[in-house]
Amino acid sequence: MSTERIPLFPLAIVLLPQSQVPLHIFEERYKRMVDECLENGTFFGVNFIEDSKLHSIGCTARVAEIVKRYPDGQLDIITEGIRRYQIVSVDNSDPNDLLYAQVKWITDRDEPMDTELAGEAITLFHELCEVAYNGTIDSLDISEWVQDDRLPSFAIAQKSGLEADQRQALLGITSENERLSILRNFLSQLLPKVKELEKINDLIRNDGYIPHWNRKK
Numbered sequence: 001m002s003t004e005r006i007p008l009f010p011l012a013i014v015l016l017p018q019s020q021v022p023l024h025i026f027e028e029r030y031k032r033m034v035d036e037c038l039e040n041g042t043f044f045g046v047n048f049i050e051d052s053k054l055h056s057i058g059c060t061a062r063v064a065e066i067v068k069r070y071p072d073g074q075l076d077i078i079t080e081g082i083r084r085y086q087i088v089s090v091d092n093s094d095p096n097d098l099l100y101a102q103v104k105w106i107t108d109r110d111e112p113m114d115t116e117l118a119g120e121a122i123t124l125f126h127e128l129c130e131v132a133y134n135g136t137i138d139s140l141d142i143s144e145w146v147q148d149d150r151l152p153s154f155a156i157a158q159k160s161g162l163e164a165d166q167r168q169a170l171l172g173i174t175s176e177n178e179r180l181s182i183l184r185n186f187l188s189q190l191l192p193k194v195k196e197l198e199k200i201n202d203l204i205r206n207d208g209y210i211p212h213w214n215r216k217k
Contacts, residue, residue, distance in 0.1 A: 003102040003103060003104050004105075005100055005101070005102055006043065006044060006060065006085075006100065006101060007098050007100055008045045008047055008058070008087075008098075008100065008101050009030060009033070009045065009046050009061070010047050010054055011047070011048065011049065012048070012164075013046070013048065013164065014048045014164050014168050014171060015046040015058070015079070015081045016081050016170070017059055017081045017083065017151060018080075018081060018154050018155055019080070019081045019154065019155075019158040020064060020078050020079065020081075021061075021078070021079050021081075022067070022076065022077070022078050022079075023079055024074070024075070024076055025074060026074045029096050029097050029098045031073050031074065031075065032096060032098070033098055034063060034075060034077065037062070038066075043062045043082060045058045045059070045060050045061070045085065045101065045103065046058055046059055046060075047087070048168050050164070054087075054090075056086050056087045057084065057106065057168070058084070058085060058087070058103075058171075059083065059084050059085070060081070060082045060083045060084075061079040061082065062080050063077050063078075063079060064078045064079060064080040065077065083105060083106075084172075085103035085105050085106055086104055086106055086172075087101045087102070088101070088102045088103060088104055089102045106172070106174065107174070108151075108174050108175060108176055109175055111175060114180065117177060117180045117181060117184060118145065118152055121152065121180045121184040122140050122145060122152060124183075124187035124188060124191060125156045125159075126139050127187075127191055128159075128161075128187060128190070128191060131191070131195055132161075133159070137159050140152060140156070151176055153170065153176055153179035153180050153183055154170075154179075156187075157170055157183060160186065160190070161190060162186070166186075170182065170183075
């Protein structure tokens with residue numbers, strides 16, 4: 001089993017492949033880590049830490065953008081999730097208090113994508129975007145995302161309202177079809193609740209009147 005040594009950045013978030021997350025970097029060890037990644041074109045690993053427990057499955061991150069550099073060296077950056085891995089062993093002997101780990105890469109099992117399932121999940125995601133985000137979230141082009149080399153599950157999961165433990169579970173699943181099935185079922189249950197909440201918000205915004213609800217078609 002081949003492994004690779006990478007620096008770790010434990011966080012109270014779950015980073016998914018193909019997703020972008022803003023981070024504020026203020027600790028000296030992580031400022032050095034980010035600078036080294038920028039200089040060498042390398043990446044670091046993000047692992048979800050929960051109740052002092054470090055989850056073993058994480059995702060590598062590259063610095064996609066430096067938003068701001070502060071005079072004291074602090075940084076606002078945008079990170080992009082790249083590749084999943086599982087920690088094999090942890091090394092905390094670094095003199096700069098940076099955590100390193102030997103990791104093995106996680107890849108999906110070889111299977112054709114269920115394009116019908118992918119289309120259903122993407123359609124439900126589009127509905128959620130319209131209702132919950134008022135169309136401010138970019139939609140996914142089904143014709144592009146049903147290709148075998150794409151992973152629409154992670155693109156959908158990023159903005160689907162999943163709890164951290166649900167996102168962590170998805171990270172460890174090695175079947176795109178299984179992830180899509182989970183998301184389709186989740187969105188099917190979530191959408192009626194979101195739509196009902198939107199009706200309640202309409203009532204509040206409009207003093208108890210939902211506009212257009214009884215308009216003749």
